[in-house]
Amino acid sequence: MHRITPATVADLFDIAATRRIEQAAAAALPAHTLMQRAGLAVARLAMSIAPHARTIWIACGPGNNGGDGFEAAAQLQHRGFMPIVTFVGDEHRLPPDAKASLQRARDASVIFAQKPPAEYELAIDALLGIGSTRPPEGVMAEWLREMDTRGQPVLSVDVPSGLNADTGVLLSGSTGAHANTARFCVTFLTLKPGLFTAHGRDAAGTVWFDDLGVGDTTEPPTARLAGAPKAQARTHASHKGSYGDVAVIGGAPGMAGAALLAGSAALHAGAGRVFVGLLDPSAAPVDTARPELMLRDASALDLSGMTAVCGCGGGTDVRSVLPRVLATAAALVVDADALNAIATDSALQAQLASRARRGRPTVITPHPLEAARLLGCTAGDVQADRLAAARQLASRFGVVAVLKGSGTVIADDSGAPTVLNLTGNARLATAGTGDVLAGMIGAALAAQQPAFEAACEAVWRHGHIADTWSTNAAPLTAGTLARQAPF
Numbered sequence: 001m002h003r004i005t006p007a008t009v010a011d012l013f014d015i016a017a018t019r020r021i022e023q024a025a026a027a028a029l030p031a032h033t034l035m036q037r038a039g040l041a042v043a044r045l046a047m048s049i050a051p052h053a054r055t056i057w058i059a060c061g062p063g064n065n066g067g068d069g070f071e072a073a074a075q076l077q078h079r080g081f082m083p084i085v086t087f088v089g090d091e092h093r094l095p096p097d098a099k100a101s102l103q104r105a106r107d108a109s110v111i112f113a114q115k116p117p118a119e120y121e122l123a124i125d126a127l128l129g130i131g132s133t134r135p136p137e138g139v140m141a142e143w144l145r146e147m148d149t150r151g152q153p154v155l156s157v158d159v160p161s162g163l164n165a166d167t168g169v170l171l172s173g174s175t176g177a178h179a180n181t182a183r184f185c186v187t188f189l190t191l192k193p194g195l196f197t198a199h200g201r202d203a204a205g206t207v208w209f210d211d212l213g214v215g216d217t218t219e220p221p222t223a224r225l226a227g228a229p230k231a232q233a234r235t236h237a238s239h240k241g242s243y244g245d246v247a248v249i250g251g252a253p254g255m256a257g258a259a260l261l262a263g264s265a266a267l268h269a270g271a272g273r274v275f276v277g278l279l280d281p282s283a284a285p286v287d288t289a290r291p292e293l294m295l296r297d298a299s300a301l302d303l304s305g306m307t308a309v310c311g312c313g314g315g316t317d318v319r320s321v322l323p324r325v326l327a328t329a330a331a332l333v334v335d336a337d338a339l340n341a342i343a344t345d346s347a348l349q350a351q352l353a354s355r356a357r358r359g360r361p362t363v364i365t366p367h368p369l370e371a372a373r374l375l376g377c378t379a380g381d382v383q384a385d386r387l388a389a390a391r392q393l394a395s396r397f398g399v400v401a402v403l404k405g406s407g408t409v410i411a412d413d414s415g416a417p418t419v420l421n422l423t424g425n426a427r428l429a430t431a432g433t434g435d436v437l438a439g440m441i442g443a444a445l446a447a448q449q450p451a452f453e454a455a456c457e458a459v460w461r462h463g464h465i466a467d468t469w470s471t472n473a474a475p476l477t478a479g480t481l482a483r484q485a486p487f
């Protein structure tokens with residue numbers, strides 16, 4: 001069993017693949033082995049989360065997820081803890097593995113109760129796993145709410161109940177996370193994408209993985225965790241030309257700050273030279289706080305040898321420069337208002353898609369609403385399946401798509417597994433952090449990194465700054481974030 005961190009490199013498998021892996025493994029082992037291993041893993045993790053617990057509440061559901069819970073109860077009882085099981089379901093309709101584990105719990109003299117205990121030190125959620133098909137209701141929903149609000153740690157078995165393990169959507173519609181509740185999840189056989197995007201990260205909390213001794217699989221992964229980028233060593237003989245030119249195009253009247261933030265991020269992330277082509281003709285000719293940024297009129301920049309970062313603070317003015325940017329930029333990051341302009345203009349969409357055919361790398365960085373506009377659907381539709389939405393964007397426009405939000409998704413149209421990023425936190429939910437990310441991706445592209453790798457690395461580093469920002473330090477504003485951009 002090991003803990004998943006932002007540095008973890010691992011393949012992710014959807015529910016269908018997980019079922020196939022489970023069937024193959026179960027067929028090769030004596031009956032009930034997998035569930036006994038799963039229950040033991042739950043018990044071990046429970047003991048390490050709450051070593052001094054007296055009472056452990058285990059809520060068990062009607063399928064094999066409940067079976068894992070019964071099995072854990074038996075194991076905890078044998079080790080001197082006091083598990084109290086509440087069960088919702090029909091004992092006579094339990095699947096065979098779960099039925100056997102229920103019997104083992106009874107044989108171990110585990111206490112079964114109608115209601116959750118008045119006092120407990122840890123709750124184990126074994127209500128629903130990957131077989132969850134509809135929103136939890138009635139007593140099940142009540143118990144989940146109780147776990148959420150009682151303030152004691154919650155350990156989810158396999159997946160948090162009600163979470164769609166493919167998409168990270170919580171069927172109950174709640175966020176599944178109460179600020180004061182510590183959450184853990186031990187997941188079996190495979191890591192599932194839904195644990196790491198949409199509501200998944202909040203609902204699961206700290207994720208542990210146990211392959212139940214099954215080992216590697218030949219199943220193709222659904223997606224992957226890319227882990228920490230390797231440090232990029234700069235040779236002594238390098239010069240500013242070695243790291244390329246970035247041109248930020250944006251900053252319509254009143255919004256110069258967004259373009260300057262992207263420029264500052266590109267600069268700190270290692271771009272050789274950074275030009276900022278402002279769309280505001282009356283903007284000052286120099287940014288005295290960052291004199292390294294070369295301010296220009298957007299229309300005066302020759303982008304043919306540059307990486308353009310287009311859209312930050314672009315307002316509606318950015319539309320008029322987009323045809324030239326899309327046609328001429330050697331590499332391109334399309335962000336914010338540029339995405340909105342493209343979403344409403346089929347000619348710009350065709351131009352965007354034509355860049356791949358001309359071998360010009362392009363990264364787009366939408367948040368869910370911008371993605372929805374590009375796909376002609378709602379933000380709710382995008383959030384309902386973030387991986388699918390990112391893949392659709394990538395294939396429709398021939399780009400690398402970075403779908404922002406909790407568990408940022410990075411997809412391209414090469415057929416390679418989509419990446420889910422595990423860095424970043426709510427500190428990034430402030431104005432301007434998206435401009436910083438666009439600038440960081442621009443710097444990586446300008447340094448000749450392949451677009452997919454550039455996007456994955458910049459997204460990882462951007463989130464990592466927020467993750468490692470000391471709680472005692474000054475608030476992490478976008479300006480500070482840009483200055484921290486590492487290279």
Ligand SMILES: NC(=O)C1=CN([C@@H]2O[C@H](COP(=O)(O)OP(=O)(O)OC[C@H]3O[C@@H](n4cnc5c(N)ncnc54)[C@H](O)[C@@H]3O)[C@@H](O)[C@H]2O)[C@@H](O)CC1
Pocket residue numbers: 022026034035038061062063064065066068095097127128129130131132133134135136137140157158159188
């Ligand atoms: N069979 C095995 O060998 C193993 C099974 N494992 C566990 O088994 C789980 C999958 O088991 P199942 O396929 O039985 O699926 P679940 O235990 O997730 O639940 C399926 C059952 O819940 C019902 N259900 C779905 N949504 C509901 C809702 N909202 N309210 C009430 N009932 C609802 C379904 O009708 C079905 O009866 C995994 O997540 C994992 O925890 C692990 O122990 C690994 C080994």
Ligand SMILES: [K+]
Pocket residue numbers: 065125126127128129156157158159160161
């Ligand atoms: K569960």
